[in-house]
Amino acid sequence: MAAEMLVVHELNKTFATPSGDVIALNRIGLQVKQGEFITIIGPSGCGKSTLLKIVAGLDTKYEGTVLVNGKPIDGPSIEKGFIFQEPRLFPWLTVEKNIAANLSLRKPEVRKRVDELIALVRLQGFERSYPRELSGGMAQRVAIARALLRSPDILLLDEPFGALDAFTRSHMQEVLLDIWQSNKTTMLFVTHDLDEAVFLGERVVIMNPRPGHIRSILPIDLPYPRKRAGHAFQELRHKVLNEFEKVEGPAVDEGAHI
Amino acid sequence: MSGQSVSRETAGKAAGSDWLSRIPRPLHGWIVPVLVVVVWQIVSGLGILSATLLPAPASIVKSFLALCASGEMAEHLSISIYRAGFGFLLGTSLGLLLGLSAGLGKLVEKTLDPSLQMLRTVPLLSVIPLFILWFGIGEFSKVLLIGLGAFFPVYVNTYLGIRSTDAKLYEVSRIFQYTRLQQVTKLIIPAALPNILLGVRLSLGASWLLLVVAEMMGTSAGIGYMIQDARAYSETEIVFVGIIMFAVFGKLSDSAVKLLETRWLRWRDTYKG
Ligand SMILES: Nc1ncnc2c1ncn2[C@@H]1O[C@H](COP(=O)(O)OP(=O)(O)OP(=O)(O)O)[C@@H](O)[C@H]1O
Ligand SMILES: [Mg+2]
Numbered sequence: 061m062a063a064e065m066l067v068v069h070e071l072n073k074t075f076a077t078p079s080g081d082v083i084a085l086n087r088i089g090l091q092v093k094q095g096e097f098i099t100i101i102g103p104s105g106c107g108k109s110t111l112l113k114i115v116a117g118l119d120t121k122y123e124g125t126v127l128v129n130g131k132p133i134d135g136p137s138i139e140k141g142f143i144f145q146e147p148r149l150f151p152w153l154t155v156e157k158n159i160a161a162n163l164s165l166r167k168p169e170v171r172k173r174v175d176e177l178i179a180l181v182r183l184q185g186f187e188r189s190y191p192r193e194l195s196g197g198m199a200q201r202v203a204i205a206r207a208l209l210r211s212p213d214i215l216l217l218d219e220p221f222g223a224l225d226a227f228t229r230s231h232m233q234e235v236l237l238d239i240w241q242s243n244k245t246t247m248l249f250v251t252h253d254l255d256e257a258v259f260l261g262e263r264v265v266i267m268n269p270r271p272g273h274i275r276s277i278l279p280i281d282l283p284y285p286r287k288r289a290g291h292a293f294q295e296l297r298h299k300v301l302n303e304f305e306k307v308e309g310p311a312v313d314e315g316a317h318i
Numbered sequence: 319m320s321g322q323s324v325s326r327e328t329a330g331k332a333a334g335s336d337w338l339s340r341i342p343r344p345l346h347g348w349i350v351p352v353l354v355v356v357v358w359q360i361v362s363g364l365g366i367l368s369a370t371l372l373p374a375p376a377s378i379v380k381s382f383l384a385l386c387a388s389g390e391m392a393e394h395l396s397i398s399i400y401r402a403g404f405g406f407l408l409g410t411s412l413g414l415l416l417g418l419s420a421g422l423g424k425l426v427e428k429t430l431d432p433s434l435q436m437l438r439t440v441p442l443l444s445v446i447p448l449f450i451l452w453f454g455i456g457e458f459s460k461v462l463l464i465g466l467g468a469f470f471p472v473y474v475n476t477y478l479g480i481r482s483t484d485a486k487l488y489e490v491s492r493i494f495q496y497t498r499l500q501q502v503t504k505l506i507i508p509a510a511l512p513n514i515l516l517g518v519r520l521s522l523g524a525s526w527l528l529l530v531v532a533e534m535m536g537t538s539a540g541i542g543y544m545i546q547d548a549r550a551y552s553e554t555e556i557v558f559v560g561i562i563m564f565a566v567f568g569k570l571s572d573s574a575v576k577l578l579e580t581r582w583l584r585w586r587d588t589y590k591g
Binding site for chain 2: 136142144151190
């Protein structure tokens with residue numbers, strides 16, 4: 061029996077703002093199995109980041125049930141990795157020290173892993189650079205390497221590839237799939253890119269705004285590695301897109317990514 | 319072809335740049351002072367200026383050498399540096415300590431900060447009479463006055479620096495489960511460092527200022543006293559020597575902190591002009 065890694069049940073989240081309460085999440089329900097790859101797609105402001113932060117344990121003010129490994133969350137923990145929407149690097153640390161963060165590079169095993177990860181995200185030669193010397197996409201790759209260093213059981217990714225160009229993006233997607241398949245990491249991957257959602261996810265969670273809720277969850281029954289040009293891929297992509305067209309308002313980035 | 323274009327480029331550069339490029343770069347800052355001194359010396363030599371109002375540079379140098387030779391300079395300088403240094407260390411370390419506690423802990427912030435913020439607005443020179451009444455005009459009183467002047471810039475800026483730590487980076491530190499100690503040493507202090515160093519530079523300036531004030535309120539040694547004493551006997555060149563000593567040591571200490579800034583804040587991405 062595959063264990064439920066993550067259970068979200070009747071989750072509500074309201075932000076109190078000076079101009080009144082904002083319902084960010086409304087009755088969210090989601091069950092994720094150990095080792096599953098879930099993509100979450102939805103227009104801006106539908107509460108994707110809010111949901112991830114709650115699962116990460118960064119935000120503990122919510123109503124409802126959120127269980128990770130069967131236990132209610134009480135703050136961040138080592139088994140949960142997070143890649144933020146922005147790189148969020150420490151500006152005073154070099155690339156390699158940013159990846160190591162609070163681990164010491166003087167430990168040989170940390171040193172070795174950091175070097176491997178730098179190669180993985182293709183940043184060799186920039187180990188000693190400061191964040192200000194990096195492009196936005198390079199900085200985001202550092203952030204990705206930093207999250208991977210701790211080999212989390214569950215990786216929460218908030219539009220991690222949004223700042224990358226098409227080529228780097230598809231390379232990073234493949235890297236992520238490799239890591240997922242070899243480490244059996246449970247992935248919760250937020251994106252606003254239709255292709256990306258269908259290319260990566262075993263299931264696509266479609267969210268809608270005002271108030272943020274789950275519209276539907278579509279399984280993507282395609283074997284990996286997936287071919288974007290394939291007929292079945294395009295059909296599923298249309299199916300996801302149709303879910304959006306049922307609602308008015310700005311839909312997601314349909315994307316011209318090939 | 320390429321050689322030609324290179325040589326043309328360098329030729330254009332030489333023609334485009336002026337006489338400034340023939341003087342080594344580190345000396346650029348000295349051009350204006352040297353010119354002023356030369357003109358000053360010439361004008362003094364013509365006898366247009368009264369020597370008691372504006373003595374010639376040469377006589378200032380002469381009296382500087384005489385002061386050095388007699389050992390007076392060493393005596394005045396050492397006592398001044400001792401006062402300024404001791405007061406500065408006292409003020410900045412206390413400012414750093416309290417600034418850190420107010421920045422990191424709600425308790426100190428709520429109880430101590432309001433009073434300190436109020437005291438900060440009191441002009442320091444107005445409390446000098448109180449200092450003299452309470453502590454006399456001895457060394458203790460002087461060091462305390464300088465310490466008080468050095469305290470506030472470091473306190474305020476340390477506190478401010480800590481509170482301007484990026485909340486987004488704080489979230490990162492929570493995700494990686496930094497211990498509280500790691501949060502302080504690896505996140506908050508590095509983030510506050512630009513402000514802390516700015517505070518240190520400001521308090522250096524305050525220390526020199528208050529040193530002069532303290533040495534003029536009654537003492538028998540120190541550069542400030544030397545200036546005061548020379549004025550009484552109309553020895554204007556010694557007044558100049560004293561002022562120049564303040565300028566030199568003020569600049570030296572400021573450069574030391576600036577050096578730390580370039581070392582420690584290399585990561586900063588700021589407008590460089
Ligand atoms: N700290 C906050 N205070 C008040 N309201 C907030 C806060 N954070 C988020 N919200 C509100 O909650 C809603 C969801 O925000 P969230 O950041 O989760 O959206 P998102 O789906 O991640 O959007 P995007 O795709 O643009 O990143 C928005 O309407 C936003 O205004
Ligand atoms: Mg978001």
